[in-house]
Amino acid sequence: MKALKFTLIIPLLIFAVSCKKSGTSDNNTKSAVTSDEAVDMAVGAISVNSFGFASVADNVGANAQTFNSISTGGQAVNSTSTNSAHQACGTTIADSIDFSGNTASVTYSSFYKFSRTLNCNTNNVPDNLINAITFKGSFDGPRLSSNDSGTSNITIAGLAPSAASYTVNGTYSRKGAFTSKVGNKASGSSDVEIVATNIVLNKPGSAIASGTATITISGTAHSGTFSFAGTLVFNGNNKATLTVGTTVYIVNLLTGSYTKQ
Numbered sequence: 237m238k239a240l241k242f243t244l245i246i247p248l249l250i251f252a253v254s255c256k257k258s259g260t261s262d263n264n265t266k267s268a269v270t271s272d273e274a275v276d277m278a279v280g281a282i283s284v285n286s287f288g289f290a291s292v293a294d295n296v297g298a299n300a301q302t303f304n305s306i307s308t309g310g311q312a313v314n315s316t317s318t319n320s321a322h323q324a325c326g327t328t329i330a331d332s333i334d335f336s337g338n339t340a341s342v343t344y345s346s347f348y349k350f351s352r353t354l355n356c357n358t359n360n361v362p363d364n365l366i367n368a369i370t371f372k373g374s375f376d377g378p379r380l381s382s383n384d385s386g387t388s389n390i391t392i393a394g395l396a397p398s399a400a401s402y403t404v405n406g407t408y409s410r411k412g413a414f415t416s417k418v419g420n421k422a423s424g425s426s427d428v429e430i431v432a433t434n435i436v437l438n439k440p441g442s443a444i445a446s447g448t449a450t451i452t453i454s455g456t457a458h459s460g461t462f463s464f465a466g467t468l469v470f471n472g473n474n475k476a477t478l479t480v481g482t483t484v485y486i487v488n489l490l491t492g493s494y495t496k497q
Contacts, residue, residue: 267464268457270419274464275480275494276380277453281410281428282468282476283492285339286375286382287346289408289430290444290474290489295333295348296367296392297442300402325356335373340491346373362395367406377492382426384412392437401445404435414455424457435470444470444489451478 267274280286284294323329329352336345351368372385390406393399408430415423428451435447449468455461466480478485484497 267462268424268460269416269422269455269462271464271480271483273380273416273419273422274453274462275478275483275485276416276418277382277414277426277428277455278451278464278466278478278480279485279487279492279494280375280377280380280382281408281430281451281453282478282487282489284490285337285342285344285492286377287335287344287348287371287373287384288489288492289388289432289449290476291335291346292348292369292371292388292390292408293404293432293435293437293444294442295350296365296390296404297402297437299350299352300365300392300395300437301440301442323352323354325354325360325362328353340493342375342377342492344373344375346371357396361397364391364393364395366391371410379418380414380416382412382414384410384426386410386412390432394439399439401439402437402442404437404447405433407431420459422457422459424455426453426455428453430468443472443474444476445472446470453480 280288282288282290284291330350332347332349334347348369348371353366354362355364355366357363367390369388369390374383375381386409388406388408390404392402392404394402411427414426430449430451432447432449436445437443438445447470451466451468454463464480466478469477471477474489476487476489478487485494486497487494
């Protein structure tokens with residue numbers, strides 16, 4: 237009987253040691269990209285010269301500036317096009333625009349398609365515009381190159397001439413293939429999601445003055461998967477504060493450059 241007890245104890249000890257080693261390995265699993273590489277993806281999804289959220293906000297703001305009068309039976313839209321279009325209250329129209337250029341050592345090319353629905357108040361004065369947007373593009377910068385496509389759903393309010401500013405709320409989502417030029421020089425697929433809340437665009441103009449957003453950066457690379465989350469505070473003057481984990485970055489929304497605090 238004593239020999240039987242000893243035989244049973246040995247397998248139990250082996251099983252316990254095996255479980256402990258397995259658990260330790262899981263806890264030490266490393267992300268497939270560094271936090272700095274993830275921040276590069278986040279900044280790309282924010283900045284104007286990489287067709288980020290700030291570019292979308294700028295476009296819907298520029299378009300909103302044309303909603304000033306209903307005396308002609310409609311409102312001029314598509315302010316970024318040489319062709320004039322007019323939209324009546326309660327209707328939806330489609331338009332598109334493409335951008336390309338080289339800014340701050342970043343070469344970029346992008347294409348946007350918009351479906352814009354105009355809502356008016358009881359006096360038939362434009363009140364808000366719902367923008368359903370699809371886009372695609374690529375950019376190549378000093379730290380990151382990426383080829384992406386995505387969608388954005390943005391509501392811009394404050395179209396009435398009496399409103400002192402525009403207010404933007406909505407989402408921005410992009411997925412694509414990336415190649416990092418720093419850190420581990422990882423490459424793979426990325427997914428960036430932004431939820432923007434009460435983004436203020438001061439009139440006249442379409443630059444972001446204030447507001448907040450949450451951002452998630454996830455994807456896969458050669459060595460596995462990665463996932464990061466952060467917050468954005470828009471400070472005005474084409475600057476934003478990005479916080480990922482406990483690290484804070486100041487981002488230039490026009491150039492995509494940033495500094496770690």
